[in-house]
Amino acid sequence: MTKKTISAAAAVLALGATLAFAGMHDGKEGKGGWDGHRGSFSEMYAQKLNLTDAQKTQIADLDKNFRETNKAFFETQKQTREQYKAARDANDTAKLDALRPAMESQRAQMKQLRDAQDAKIKQILTPQQRAQFDTLKAEREAHRSQYKQQQ
Numbered sequence: 001m002t003k004k005t006i007s008a009a010a011a012v013l014a015l016g017a018t019l020a021f022a023g024m025h026d027g028k029e030g031k032g033g034w035d036g037h038r039g040s041f042s043e044m045y046a047q048k049l050n051l052t053d054a055q056k057t058q059i060a061d062l063d064k065n066f067r068e069t070n071k072a073f074f075e076t077q078k079q080t081r082e083q084y085k086a087a088r089d090a091n092d093t094a095k096l097d098a099l100r101p102a103m104e105s106q107r108a109q110m111k112q113l114r115d116a117q118d119a120k121i122k123q124i125l126t127p128q129q130r131a132q133f134d135t136l137k138a139e140r141e142a143h144r145s146q147y148k149q150q151q
Contacts, residue, residue: 048136049129058124066117073113077106 046056067074080102087095118137122130 045133045136049125049132051129055124059121062117062120062124066113070113073106073109077110080106 045051051059080099084096084099084103087099118133122133125133
């Protein structure tokens with residue numbers, strides 16, 4: 001191979017890798033997961049659970065209602081997280097100690113909200129889909145635990 005051919009092939013590979021990586025994000029910021037900035041339930045599990053169009057619509061409606069109903073809580077939780085991050089960045093231990101109970105309370109409340117939402121979603125699923133949903137949730141939780149241990 002000539003130098004030009006090798007250079008051209010390397011350029012094509014680099015461009016392809018860049019486009020493949022950019023395509024993985026679909027133009028969205030953030031990590032994969034639930035809610036708006038991370039993708040929705042439908043996007044994550046519709047294909048894995050082989051949802052029908054009716055199920056997709058029902059779950060999308062549930063998601064929309066969930067976000068609207070809990071909008072004020074989500075905003076409060078976001079503000080608390082931002083304050084906590086600012087205090088951590090400033091190494092303000094007194095502020096961190098003051099915010100910790102609110103963070104823990106909001107975390108517990110969010111878990112209750114998610115569990116209730118999952119229960120509603122499971123009512124829409126078939127028994128086979130429910131079992132697969134539980135498996136996917138367990139895998140996600142194991143992955144999350146592993147990630148936390150690495151930090």
